[in-house]
Amino acid sequence: MIMNTLFSLGATKLHLQRWPLNQPNQSLQAWDAADELILEQAIAYxxxxxxxxxxxxxxxxxxxxxxxxxxxxxxxxxxxxxxxxVQDSVLSQHASRHNRTQNAISNHALYELTSLDPLPTAPHLVLYKLPSNHSYLKYQLAALKQSITPHTRLIIAAKAKDITRNVLSLFEQYIGPTQASLTIKKCRYIETEYDTTRQPPATNFPLRWRLDNSNIMLVNHANVFAREQLDIGARFFLDHLPTVATNSTVIDLGCGNGVLSLQLLTQQPQCNLIACDESYMAVASAQATIMENYPHFLAQCQFIADDCLTRQADNSADWVICNPPFHQQSAVTTHIASQMFRDAKRVLKTGGRLRIVANRHLPYRLQLEKLFGHCQQLAANPKFVILESIKRS
Ligand SMILES: C[S@@+](CC[C@H](N)C(=O)[O-])C[C@H]1O[C@@H](n2cnc3c(N)ncnc32)[C@H](O)[C@@H]1O
Structure with missing residues (x-):
């Protein structure tokens, strides 16, 4: 099967691709029916x-x-x-830039904002693709209420199954009277009316919670992975993190809220830590977590928004630790993890090690054996394994 990349907007045809470009699942497209609905109304406007x-x-x-x-x-x-x-994802930014370029769309007066930037004041038109995470939805609705005016035209759509009573009630609380349209192509519009008298509820982002019974406080922006509690894979990994030598360079790849980085710094305060994630909110959360617990270690840490390790030099790290993602947007996939492993191999020094936690049923052991020539299972529980590969010359 060849991926459908031809997006028709009436007589206009665009060539749109997902990012990264080498997607193994060719049935996925770079747009969905909700995008089509939003664009239909936006173009008319x-x-x-x-x-x-x-x-x-x-x-x-x-x-x-x-x-x-x-x-x-x-x-x-x-x-x-x-x-x-506004995007929280580096991958989404790469996709947008790539697609604008390949369709010869000018970037004149294009402002790329991250999820943490303030929204522009009083936009005339807002195209809002609903996020699946309700914390992020609340965060964005609170920001939107500050940014828009009663004259702003809001065009909002999502898959019908994602427009629940809870979602509509959030729009009611933050923006004003709200209803959903009839279903079109398995999607619905959300129609909401700006109510000047309605004060949105106070939001409490970033969320802070204490790790088990420790003194450690984790700081979580609205769109970060495991923002309300420790991921069970991460819990297992915390007990099996490497003991790294003094002055090692350690990369926490896909750092999320920085829970693994923090534990590494606890074990080896004298290391150089690089926390990378493709989510701007994750990178900011990891930085805030270190700042909250170990402000004196900040100078030896870097926090980088990146697609895997694209921005890291070859042969530069002693360790890469990783709790890899198993989905991109709503699609379940292992191709991001595979790219992470390839990048880790490139970035590790000879003798450097990649240690990961993985769900037992995922085929990572075979992948690592193929890539590094070997892979050792260091620990296992009924759900997860800890795997390690060393970069030989
Ligand atoms: C399973 S979570 C692990 C988070 C954290 N390390 C933990 O253990 O709780 C995977 C992380 O990988 C990040 N991620 C996904 N795709 C990525 C990519 N292409 N490059 C870098 N990070 C990515 C996600 O944003 C997410 O924070």
Whole structure:
């Protein structure tokens, strides 16, 4: 099967790809029916806007997974418009840039924002693809309520199964009276009316919680993995982290809230730690976690938003530790983990080691054996294994 990359918007055709480009599952596309619904209304709005409107059009896009919304709306934006695109994911940013470039879409007046940046004031049009995580939804709704005005046109859509009573009630609480449309192509629009009198509930992000009965406090921004409790794989890994030598360079790949980094620093305060994640909120959480617990170690730590280890030099690290992801957006996949292992091999010095925790049923042992020439299982419990490979010359 060949992946469908041809996205039709009426007479306009766009060539859209997911990121990373070498997706093993060819049945996945870079857009879905909710993107199509959002773009249908957004294009109608842009076309209906008077050419002599007094202010240049300001458009805000939230959660554009692979750039379909940004590319699609750009085909009808007047030249002087400003386009603000908010993404938490480095992979989404890479996809959007790649797709804009390959469709020859100008980046003039494109503002790429991360999930932690303030939203622009009083946008005319907001294209909102609902996030699946409700903490992040609350965080974004609170920010939106501050940013929009009663005149802002909100276009919101998601898969019908994701528009629950709870989701609609969050829109009611944060924005104003809300209802869902009928189902179209298994998706629905959310129609919400800005209520100036409604004060949104106070949000408490980032969430802070204590690790078991320790003094350790974990700081979690709204979109970070395991933001409300310790992941069970991470719990097992905490008991099997390596003892690293003084002055080692250790990379926590896919650092999340920094729980593994923190434990490593506890065991070996004299190491150089690099915490990487593709989520801006994860990187900020890891940094805040170290700051909260060990502010004096901050100078020996780097916090980097990256796609795997793309920004790390070859042969530069003594250790890579990793609790790999098993999905991208809503698709279950092992290809990100495979890329992490390949990057780890490139970035490790000769003699350097990659140690991972993995769900027992995943095929990582075989992959590591193939890549490194060997792989040792160091520990196991009924659900997880701890695997280690050494980079030989
Ligand atoms: C299973 S979580 C582990 C988080 C944390 N280390 C822990 O043990 O709780 C996997 C992490 O990998 C990150 N991730 C996913 N794809 C990535 C990529 N391409 N590059 C870097 N990090 C990625 C996710 O954002 C997530 O924080």
């Amino acid at each position: 842009c076309r209906a806007r008077p050419a002599n409107a007094s202010n240049p059009l300001q458009v805000l896009i939230l959660n554009d997974a692979f750039g379909a919304l940004s590319c699609g709306v750009s085909t009808v934006l007047p030249i002087e418009s400003a386009l603000f695109v």
